[in-house]
Amino acid sequence: MPILKVARMGHPVLREKAREIAPEGLGSPELAGFIDDLIETMQEYAGVGLAAPQVHEGLRLFVMQTDPDDEATLRVAVNPKLTALGAEGWEDWEGCLSIPDIHGRVPRNNRVRLEALDAEGRAYSEELEGFAARVCQHEYDHLDGLIFIDRMRDFSTLCFGEEYRRYHAPRPKEG
Numbered sequence: 645m646p647i648l649k650v651a652r653m654g655h656p657v658l659r660e661k662a663r664e665i666a667p668e669g670l671g672s673p674e675l676a677g678f679i680d681d682l683i684e685t686m687q688e689y690a691g692v693g694l695a696a697p698q699v700h701e702g703l704r705l706f707v708m709q710t711d712p713d714d715e716a717t718l719r720v721a722v723n724p725k726l727t728a729l730g731a732e733g734w735e736d737w738e739g740c741l742s743i744p745d746i747h748g749r750v751p752r753n754n755r756v757r758l759e760a761l762d763a764e765g766r767a768y769s770e771e772l773e774g775f776a777a778r779v780c781q782h783e784y785d786h787l788d789g790l791i792f793i794d795r796m797r798d799f800s801t802l803c804f805g806e807e808y809r810r811y812h813a814p815r816p817k818e819g
């Protein structure tokens with residue numbers, strides 16, 4: 645299966661609102677194949693999440709895996725709906741495969757409900773907290789043409805990867 649090319653900041657596809665996947669496409673072999681490629685691409689680049697627009701497909705679909713060593717943390721979200729449940733304004737570091745080598749602190753809600761379809765088109769609903777909630781909000785934003793920098797309220801934390809690792813965190817996480 646191919647590793648897909650990741651769109652970088654500046655590519656218009658990252659700024660467009662993605663479209664819902666039509667009912668006839670749900671659970672199709674084509675969609676399943678694309679989801680497999682999306683997962684493989686996320687894993688290849690050591691990301692914790694990847695949204696379809698990031699690989700030049702304007703579809704409302706993302707994958708996330710908050711622990712690369714634990715397949716149980718893998719989620720596929722087709723036509724997702726996100727509801728904020730917790731407190732807003734929880735800040736932590738984020739990165740993005742479409743904004744290579746840049747990190748910044750982003751305020752997010754600490755708890756969300758994710759309602760979506762899985763790769764087979766089955767509906768599920770799950771509450772996510774903390775880092776998983778953060779990744780989910782980051783990926784969901786990609787479906788609306790938003791990148792994490794849009795959510796920052798203070799650009800003084802923007803930094804390059806080397807400085808991030810040196811001064812701020814031991815382990816980069818990108819989505």
Ligand code: NI
Nearest residue numbers: 740741742819
């Ligand atoms: Ni991202």
